[in-house]
Amino acid sequence: xxxxxxxxxxxxxxxxxxxxxxxxxxxxxxxxxxxxxxxxxxxxxxxxxxxxxxxxxxxxxxxxxxxxxxxxxxxxxxxxxxxxxxxxxxxxxxxxxxxxxxxxxxxxxxxxxxxxxxxxxxxxxxxxxxxxxxxxxxxxxxxx
Amino acid sequence: xxxxxxxxxxxxxxxxxxxxxxxxxxxxxxxxxxxxxxxxxxxxxxxxxxxxxxxxxxxxxxxxxxxxxxxxxxxxxxxxxxxxxxxxxxxxxxxxxxxxxxxxxxxxxxxxxxxxxxxxxxxxxxxxxxxxxxxxxxxxxxxxxxxxxxxxxxxxxxxxxxxxxxxxxxxxxxxxxxxxxxxxxxxxxxxxxxxxxxxxxxxxxxxxxxxxxxxxxxxxxxxxxxxxxxxxxxxxxxxxxxxxxxxxxxxxxxxxxxxxxxxxxxxxxxxxxxxxxxxxxxxxxxxxxxxxxxxxxxxxxxxxxxxxxxxxxxxxxxxxxxxxxxxxxxxxxxxxxxxxxxxxxxxxxxxxxxxxxxxxxxxxxxxxxxxxxxxxxxxxxxxxxxxxxxxxxxxxxxxxxxxxxxxxxxxxxxx
Numbered sequence: 001x002x003x004x005x006x007x008x009x010x011x012x013x014x015x016x017x018x019x020x021x022x023x024x025x026x027x028x029x030x031x032x033x034x035x036x037x038x039x040x041x042x043x044x045x046x047x048x049x050x051x052x053x054x055x056x057x058x059x060x061x062x063x064x065x066x067x068x069x070x071x072x073x074x075x076x077x078x079x080x081x082x083x084x085x086x087x088x089x090x091x092x093x094x095x096x097x098x099x100x101x102x103x104x105x106x107x108x109x110x111x112x113x114x115x116x117x118x119x120x121x122x123x124x125x126x127x128x129x130x131x132x133x134x135x136x137x138x139x140x141x142x143x144x
Numbered sequence: 145x146x147x148x149x150x151x152x153x154x155x156x157x158x159x160x161x162x163x164x165x166x167x168x169x170x171x172x173x174x175x176x177x178x179x180x181x182x183x184x185x186x187x188x189x190x191x192x193x194x195x196x197x198x199x200x201x202x203x204x205x206x207x208x209x210x211x212x213x214x215x216x217x218x219x220x221x222x223x224x225x226x227x228x229x230x231x232x233x234x235x236x237x238x239x240x241x242x243x244x245x246x247x248x249x250x251x252x253x254x255x256x257x258x259x260x261x262x263x264x265x266x267x268x269x270x271x272x273x274x275x276x277x278x279x280x281x282x283x284x285x286x287x288x289x290x291x292x293x294x295x296x297x298x299x300x301x302x303x304x305x306x307x308x309x310x311x312x313x314x315x316x317x318x319x320x321x322x323x324x325x326x327x328x329x330x331x332x333x334x335x336x337x338x339x340x341x342x343x344x345x346x347x348x349x350x351x352x353x354x355x356x357x358x359x360x361x362x363x364x365x366x367x368x369x370x371x372x373x374x375x376x377x378x379x380x381x382x383x384x385x386x387x388x389x390x391x392x393x394x395x396x397x398x399x400x401x402x403x404x405x406x407x408x409x410x411x412x413x414x415x416x417x418x419x420x421x422x423x424x425x426x427x428x429x430x431x432x433x434x435x436x437x438x439x440x441x442x443x444x445x446x447x448x449x450x451x452x453x454x455x456x457x458x459x460x461x462x463x464x465x466x467x468x469x470x471x472x473x474x475x476x477x478x479x480x481x482x483x484x485x486x487x488x489x490x491x492x493x494x495x496x497x498x499x500x501x502x503x504x505x506x507x508x509x510x511x512x513x514x515x516x517x518x519x520x521x522x523x524x525x526x527x528x529x530x531x532x533x534x535x536x537x538x539x540x541x542x543x544x545x546x547x548x549x550x551x552x553x554x555x556x557x558x559x
Contacts, residue, residue: 022173
């Protein structure tokens, strides 16, 4: 049985509680970013861009067997690490589950307060875009 | 060489200067603040902060109209700044000093009055390839409205203006040249005196954006012979929301008014309104009194230290930073030339500027990353943005070393 969104959030909060310093947290996020699977070039186009701040983020989503699957990439590695966590939390869930997720882990691991306003807006823009995909897939489901 | 360097620091006494800037005592993310974002805004000395507090706690009154003591005192302080600014940039008269909200408003004022009145269809405005968006967009708007054309002086690989290209752009349709004195994104000092002279030879008017130069270089608007000179208070130790438009008196006199309202009028009837004299003709409504008053102690502070001393110290920091950062593998300076003040802008191969900015911030080091509101320039160098460290009189060699160490460490983690 796969994790619920809340369970994955709790896992990430646990992992972050092991770090003593922000240096360690950032090194971990950077490592996640480096490990994120690259997005195929054909997806790196204007319509897949998330309007964030200083870095470019591409986000695409698939809908299979009632679940939404995300792929994303950025030209900045810390952003990539953050996206990697968002994908880990939301990918593979139903549109309803995704739409109901409160994503509180972002606060609990200190990212909202630690990243400057403009940058965490970028993070929130990504969450919003992921939820938009979920909403779109949900309406397709009802139409069919 | 080494001895001269130490003496220069010693005479300047940066330790004493730092004590005047209370914010420099704070910590960021558990580290002492290293503030290297001075091209965005400078920190404020205690005397400026005190002037703001004093005004609101002792002197607050509307200026020019009141007959009571408070109004008279506030007006005297408010107008004292105008005299200080006049001397600071060596304007011929105090009427040539117009208070604005900042550089951007100053440029817009000239665009919406002088340019709107004087640009005819087919006329040309020349800007440069290294302008801040504030010195691009107002001209684009007016050129579109008046069917005029915008021309751009190109920039070479070292981040300098191509003066030969500028000469070929000048012609009998050129009405206005608007360029920055110092590039905010690279620190390049442009040969504005020559630019002005060449423009005047064909009868064009020149606006100099002094936002990045006024803190660092001696400004003498009469010697430059510019027609307009604009700058912001907050980049020269003063408060935000306050700026200056200098204009030659005959040009300002001939210009239509900008905003209408109180203060800028002489007489109002429903049939016709006559306008006030300079400089009040351009200062509609209750002005930014407190910030105007607190600009004077900022100017006094700079005068007390001396621009020559400030420049020498900043050059020392810039040279040291340039030398240290060059040793970072894959680092490329954007605007690598010998005519610069205070700004070091760079990219590092394989590393995104935003990532570097976040990791430096984590060490309490404040730099600017991004396009610096100069997207056309970033496109010219084919970079999405740069990392920019910009120095001020209160920065130290040790802080530059912290930047170099922080960068080396960031690059190691990020690559």
